[in-house]
Amino acid sequence: MNLPPLCEAFVLHFGEMGSRWGVNRTVGQIYAVLFIAETALCADDLVDRLGISRSNVSMGLKELQSWNLVRQRPVAGDRRDFFTTPDDIYSIVRTLVNERKKREIDPTLSMLRELLMQTPANAQEQHAQARLKDMHELIELLTAWYADIEKLETDRLIQLLSLGSKVAKILEVKDRIFALPGGKGRQPLSSTPNRG
Amino acid sequence: MNLPPLCEAFVLHFGEMGSRWGVNRTVGQIYAVLFIAETALCADDLVDRLGISRSNVSMGLKELQSWNLVRQRPVAGDRRDFFTTPDDIYSIVRTLVNERKKREIDPTLSMLRELLMQTPANAQEQHAQARLKDMHELIELLTAWYADIEKLETDRLIQLLSLGSKVAKILEVKDRIFALPGGKGRQPLSSTPNRG
């Protein structure tokens, strides 16, 4: 690996993490190198810095492009393709979350929708469906929340994140004002009784 | 696989998703079966329903326990171990997020902290460190937010999620009130200039 020590440490770590993130080691390393690079790099730069084969770089870049995590950027007077990661780290995280949602959440959501439309054949299936319904409602709630938040501009997002649970204080106050004597709170989401 | 069609469809899907979630197919399937089961199941129930080897079930359960995703529950008059998933789906999601954070975020956070304390040897390393600093700040912001939110009780959490970006409206109003003539908004987080 042809990189100064600090860079190499980062790249190696990202490579290892890659496997926990649904991409292989090489793909993680390629991303890491691009992320810390001062300028856009071409495939051969990556071959040189990582000491891996040209074809491996090609496949890695293809995968990163399918994740929208790297951008191809033309360089005047050079026929080769050059690649960068976006400068804005917030946009990177947005992309990452969107792509993971697409791969990890959306397929499950449509599977759940499909199975919830079916008629259960017996008590076992009926109970299963009740559980799926809980799961479906929760995922819907989370994805609706994210779809809403995702539209915020970065500045507002930072403000909101910095507030943390302080925003919940507002709700507490609201609840205290509107609470009816003897009124019940919202019930937790569950169609299933506790299992003995 | 010894399950009614609807259950089987769910279990197969969860198995496939498992690989995108950092566990293998079998572990995903075991979890799915436990999730929709009406009662706690013992290892042999899983062998029967999934048609996999006893030892594979043992390893899978061990992994799920290391994720805190299944609970061992004694059954009176039976020496065997029985397993369930929690009934409360919110607690399941909390556990899942906590465990993924532990595996996917925390190691990166400490790696970044370590590398940010080092002295860069040259311009390349200096630029790399600036990028790492951006990444570190963002991850700190997100994890601090999550640590804060995670403490909320389920009811409040649901309220907050349902509000979505409406909470941001409050900030907008606040900003409008306190805005000074000619005053600038918060700057986006970046220690790096744009790359040409």
Next chain:
DNA sequence: CTCAGTTTTCAGACATTCCTGAAAATAGAG
């Protein structure tokens, strides 16, 4: 068109992960 520079594809070598059956370890009953 031809040609050189560049990227992509892909068969198969190599590496890793997964799964099983057999054997060992564990735990409770008697």
Next chain:
DNA sequence: CTCTATTTTCAGGAATGTCTGAAAACTGAG
């Protein structure tokens, strides 16, 4: 303690995933 039911470990075969070099495909210049 012994005996039996149960769980865990683990070597190695099966299945997947990764990486490479060679060849094919593409692309723009001349």
